[in-house]
Amino acid sequence: MPPDYWQTLRLTLALAACTTVLLLGLGIPVAYALAHTRSRLRPLAEAVVSLPLVLPPTVIGFYLLLAFSDSTALGRFLSNQLGLSLNFTFTGILLGSLVYCLPFMVQPLQAGFAQVPRSLTEASYTLGKSRLTTLWRVLLPNMKPALLNGAVLTFAHTLGEFGVVLMIGGSLPGRTRVASIAIYDEVQSLHYDQANAYALTLLVLAFVILVGLYWFTKKDATRRLL
Amino acid sequence: MIDLHLIKALHTAAGPRTLDVRLTLPPGEVLALSGPSGAGKTTLLRLLAGLSRPDGGFLQVEGQVWYSHERGQWLPPQRRPLGFVFQDYALFPNMTVRENLAFAAEGQPQARQIIDGLLELLELTELAPRRPAALSGGQQQRVALARALARRPRLLLLDEPLSALDLATRLRLQQALADIHREFKLTTVLISHDPAEIARLATRVVELDLGQVVRVGPPVPVAALGTTVGGRVVAVLPGGHLRVQLGGSATLVEVPAPTGPPYAPGDELALSLAVVPARRD
Known part of the structure; x- marks a missing residue:
């Protein structure tokens, strides 16, 4: 067992859990807006949300690194006005993984919104319910598989994140060193056994998560977004 | 109002x-x-x-x-x-x-x-x-x-x-x-x-x-309608007959087409039924 195995694992799971919870809050309004807008700019917005799917993670990491550094206006604003120094911190890699995982949350949710029959929303409106009440009590409860799908994909995807975290966070044990980076470090130092401990953990975790997802959504035909 | x-x-x-x-x-x-x-x-x-x-x-x-x-x-x-x-x-x-x-x-x-x-x-x-x-x-x-x-x-x-x-x-x-x-x-x-x-x-x-x-x-x-049942034309048959699906049911009947403009599949019509006692042998 590597010396800081538990510390690294705790950090990895904390990053995945925080990313998932925050992205649920952020992804629901974004997906709702994308599913319901009639704006001509929708393809543009969808492209922005989905960009992290096709960009190399190092590209995202690189620009976030620049944005957070003192050499840019944003970075200076963050550190001088808000006292936030994000590079090489947990908050920094959390922000990075929010950007990186956005499409994994938004896409299943958007599909979920689209699949709830329009007449349910309209029925709720004719019963005097506001958009927010309708969202909370009619739409979301009737798209639980999509919510589960988005949450699980985001969680699992954050576990496997490498490029973004490495660019923004580096590899500071206990602060930014997550399991996928630890594997890389251990291999660099030729500690194959220790790398294997992390790799096997991630493998088992990812497998169990996916089996769980497919088990709980086996009745739902729209689940296979992965 | x-x-x-x-x-x-x-x-x-x-x-x-x-x-x-x-x-x-x-x-x-x-x-x-x-x-x-x-x-x-x-x-x-x-x-x-x-x-x-x-x-x-x-x-x-x-x-x-x-x-x-x-x-x-x-x-x-x-x-x-x-x-x-x-x-x-x-x-x-x-x-x-x-x-x-x-x-x-x-x-x-x-x-x-x-x-x-x-x-x-x-x-x-x-x-x-x-x-x-x-x-x-x-x-x-x-x-x-x-x-x-x-x-x-x-x-x-x-x-x-x-x-x-x-x-x-x-x-x-x-x-x-x-x-x-x-x-x-x-x-x-x-x-x-x-x-x-x-x-x-x-x-x-x-x-x-x-x-x-x-x-x-x-x-x-x-x-004036008598006993009527709504129906939908599913097919136009040779000899001026229509195959009609009754109401929302799966029942199909064949009836002579009414006079007037020709019917096409999908058209709605109403059938007047004569009610007669069932024969008991």
Whole structure:
């Protein structure tokens, strides 16, 4: 067992859990807006949300690194006005993984919104319910598989994140060193056994998560977004 | 009293048309909308409910302006005291029958009594703890009706409420609708293709075609119809015969085509049945 195995694992799971919870809050309004807008700019917005799917993670990491550094206006604003120094911190890699995982949350949710029959929303409106009440009590409860799908994909995807975290966070044990980076470090130092401990953990975790997802959504035909 | 003049662009199979309808409904009237598909019936119902926005005109209900193009006023559906029964029922799958009604009755004084009363009226008390997925079509339709009434609406809108049901269920629900109208005296607008149904329920019929009113008048009385069953042409057979699907059922009959313009598959018609005693050998 590597010396800081538990510390690294705790950090990895904390990053995945925080990313998932925050992205649920952020992804629901974004997906709702994308599913319901009639704006001509929708393809543009969808492209922005989905960009992290096709960009190399190092590209995202690189620009976030620049944005957070003192050499840019944003970075200076963050550190001088808000006292936030994000590079090489947990908050920094959390922000990075929010950007990186956005499409994994938004896409299943958007599909979920689209699949709830329009007449349910309209029925709720004719019963005097506001958009927010309708969202909370009619739409979301009737798209639980999509919510589960988005949450699980985001969680699992954050576990496997490498490029973004490495660019923004580096590899500071206990602060930014997550399991996928630890594997890389251990291999660099030729500690194959220790790398294997992390790799096997991630493998088992990812497998169990996916089996769980497919088990709980086996009745739902729209689940296979992965 | 409902006073309306509603204008809205229609996209029909025959190309773009304009829905342009002027009507006045006295309180308690049951108005049937009929006409071929694409005539604008559902559009008119949605404009009344506020689910679509008109392009012009006005809509005034009991002295309250729901829409006025001139004054730039439009009341969103949430603020219109109406009940809408959707063609696909639109019951909330995540709620039981009782919860569907409770959701609708929220904010009403004595919501519990209203719900219990409606469950009893529509014979749903036994089904109250079930979810919509565990109900038959006719049962779902009764829940949809009860839910629409739970908000104590002033106006009831029904979009082909019985079209997907078999004949027996249909007749039972027509009776339920007639009872409800007697009890609540609601101004009602319903879309229907079935002359017998219109005769049983409506006080007036408006026939629409391509967005225009082509006929307004009292429904053809049931007696004149004899016993009629609505049907849909599924095939035109050689020798001037039609294969017709009866009501919402799977039953097919072959009948001689009526004189006049030729029928095509998909056309709606009404069959008059002669009732004779069954032979007992």
